[in-house]
Amino acid sequence: MKYMLLIYDKEQDWAKLSEAEQRQVYGEYMKFTEGIIASGNYLAGAQLHPIATASSVRVRDGKELVTDGPFAETHEQLGGYYLIEARSLDEATSIAARIPSSRFGTVEVRPVVERQAEATA
């Protein structure tokens, strides 16, 4: 069973951290990633650049519209993700709880559609 862990936090808060504090969180992220690779849960993961670098694309009436900024202006911003393999929702949420950002942001856990039929179910 695959789950997507979407990491949301406040970009401004992150920017406010000192370099040493940022280094520490990065260190924690590295340790966490190594941990889930070793346990076989890791499938993919990445950190995203801030929303200032985001573009949104819509195609309407065959016309491509590209705009500046993220899809939605929210309180917390999507800053990264992990794609994991877990036995159940409990395993997925307990992995999510070990992501460093879960302490100051929010990790959304979403099951991934793995078969055509499930999308229509």
Next chain:
Amino acid sequence: MSEASETLEQVFREEYGRIIATLIRLSGSFDLAEESLQEAFASAAANWESGGAPRNPGAWLTTVAHRKLLDAVRREKTKTEKQIELTYEAERLRTYDEPAPPDEAMEYPDDRLRLIFTCCHPSLSLEARVALTLRTLGGLTTSEIARAFLTPEPTLAQRLVRARNKIRIAKIPYEVPSLNLMSDRLAAVQAVIYLIFNEGYSATAGDSLVRRDLCAEAIRLARVLCELSPGEPENPGLLALMLLQDSRREARMNENGEFVTLEEQDRSRWDRREIEEGLRLVETALRQRSVRNYQLQAAIAAVHAEAKTAEETDWRQIVALYKELMRINSSAIVALNHAAAVAMSEGFEKGLILVEEAGASGRLDHYYLFHAARADLLRRLHRSQEAATAYTRAISLTTNHVEQQYLRKRLNEVAE
């Protein structure tokens, strides 16, 4: 009602949760399990009417439901050769190809416990947990639950469908949680059960018979929880609390349907049997020396239950218990109850000061019991005008007809 259909109804209530828990474990599907059990009950209704009820109706139903489940699984498999909907249960179905005939060994006592944890999983909304618990473990029909919660039936049905889909798609586990999650999850289960009880106990509008059923169901579920997870003293604590509250059910209303305060209740109408069991449970729970929320609330209810008259109530003991409760639960409502107890043991003046302190944060501004408690103390202190203002505020904040009626009566007294 014929004897057979009476037996069926009784078996339905008693066995539903147990049988369905096993069927869910075997099939991994709430929907298939429920469908099969419904079919089994239908065929029982037909068979028992003509041939009489079997000697062991529970076992009969399990066997038939199990057979129906096999049929359903086979049907589902043929149907899903191309389009597979049963991803969640795929794993279990594979091992289910060559099923053994149902026997005692097929039933694990843990099945119901697993099911309780699934139904009360924190990933489901609280409303969904309550509905799912009543539907799946209690065997209440969708329409009964809808009536009890004054929710339109389609809304409730939709809520159940969404919850089951989420269990299947997000793969909410069907298992007893691991040790590190256990205490949180158990607390979630207890909260759902107590919520069901309170829904039935609070005298709001709605079908009173259904409401009584909710209390009985909550008490039954708490018994199951005690039986399945005996090492946790909060379980008997919760059961005791509900029994002790339920024991006062008859005395809470007079013959005109008016609300009667604890102080004015006719204590001879309290249910002795429930009180005795409640008191016994509190004692056993407290002896385990891990005193928490429900045990303390039950202990407070026990002090009331032990007082033969309102005057004999050991308020100092109650104050001490509320103090203990405040240490572990900093809610303003607990502080309010503590203040009310202090008023009874150390004087209305002192109680009033504490009531106002509890409300100082503003968190109780819209809580009618805060204003009602304040009004009550002001009345006892003969500060009639202030009491009247507070009663008026309390009346405006409750939609409960019976409570409004009581508060109006008091308002009239102080206004005279």
